[in-house]
Amino acid sequence: MPHPLDDALAQVRELLLDPDQLVRAVGAGRRRSGLPTWRKVELRPVDLKFGRRLQVTAYDATQAHTSNEAYDGGAAAAVDLLLAEPFGNWHVETTTQTLQLRVTKRGQAQLHLGPAQRLDGAEPADEPGRAHDRVKASLLDPAELLWHVLGITDASGRVKPTRQDKLHQVSELLRALDPVLSTLPARDGEPLRVVDLGCGNAYLSFATYRFLTRSRGFDVRLTGVDVKGQAVEHGSRVAAELGWSDRVTFVQGSALEAPVDGADVVLALHACDTATDEALARAVRWEAPLILASPCCHHDIQRQLSAAVDGAPEPYAALVRHGILRERFADVLTDALRASLLRLHGYRVEVIEFVGSQHTPRNTLIRAVRTGAPPTPEQLADYRSLTAAWSVTPHLATLLGIAADIPAT
Ligand SMILES: C[S@@+](CC[C@H](N)C(=O)[O-])C[C@H]1O[C@@H](n2cnc3c(N)ncnc32)[C@H](O)[C@@H]1O
Incomplete structure (x- = not known):
């Protein structure tokens, strides 16, 4: 009309x-x-x-x-x-x-x-008022100088086609972070310490800082960690350009040893192979209240299974006989054991698919909230029987110093 x-x-x-x-x-x-x-x-x-x-x-x-x-x-x-x-x-x-x-x-x-139009290339939502769409909408505002400086949007504010998948992964990861923020201990005026381990080009680091400060009202100090000096230089340059250098910093080093004092929220998006184990071990050491880790490739357990194909427990030899099935099974076993180890270290753990597989095949997310609960005998027994049956020692267990035994509290 x-x-x-x-x-x-x-x-x-x-x-x-x-x-x-x-x-x-x-x-x-x-x-x-x-x-x-x-x-x-x-x-x-x-x-x-x-x-x-x-x-x-x-x-x-x-x-x-x-x-x-x-x-x-x-x-x-x-x-x-x-x-x-x-x-x-x-x-x-x-x-x-x-x-x-x-x-x-x-x-x-x-x-x-x-x-509202979705700026990450996805179809408009069925229910535009849903909370997560508001998260996306505020997060993915392409007018932000941030996205332009990071090279995600072009001069007219459109997300570059080559960046859409990564941006979608980042926004879905923040969507998974949002509901567990309420479990964080009271801040008592202290800033929230967020560490992004294996930050790479720091899309997730900057998006998280932006989301937690502007959309969720936290005072945040974010540290990006990467073994590559180039990643650290890039992140630092972007932070300086945005005027955020006093709150968003980058450190060169391994996820396990980089000089960072501690964290309230540990993020690791597609940290390669055992770098995810390093990130989880570091988070456990810090007793970080929240961990969100989406693993990348899984070579550690895969190698151990390949070396012992004939040693698969009966009647499961068929699971590891064919290379592709062994690879997929190793992924599942690795992440199941990671979740199990986090539970043994006082975390409530969920393993979820956080983003559609069309955006990345690496779409598993380990989301862990620290409760400090001691391991139950059943949890210990599960972990021991699973590792014993397959004769594997997860890298995370080695890093946590519990390969041989886990103390029953
Ligand atoms: C696949 S990229 C992912 C980067 C970023 N998190 C993302 O999702 O776009 C993996 C990053 O982890 C870094 N990395 C690999 N091993 C690492 C380790 N042990 N400690 C810290 N960073 C590591 C690499 O240099 C690389 O930048």
């Missing part, structure tokens, strides 16, 4: 000037009544060193003209000028909805309201 144009533009104006809700807006096309000054205009909030600004990019036939307007300064005037232009369409994406305004031949407005 057509609406009076002024009312519809007033609705658009309100969205354009909302620094927290607006994701991106585009004015384009023309009305019967006239030709706009600009071929197209794009607006988005951006976080600059001196605060959030409304970025306005106006395109003429050959180039783009960009200005960053303060919300308590020139933003309202800039928006009013653009809304006065005879654009034929406005497309406005916010964290909760998508509004499309089309001006009819009679100069009235056709308005269409839809769910």
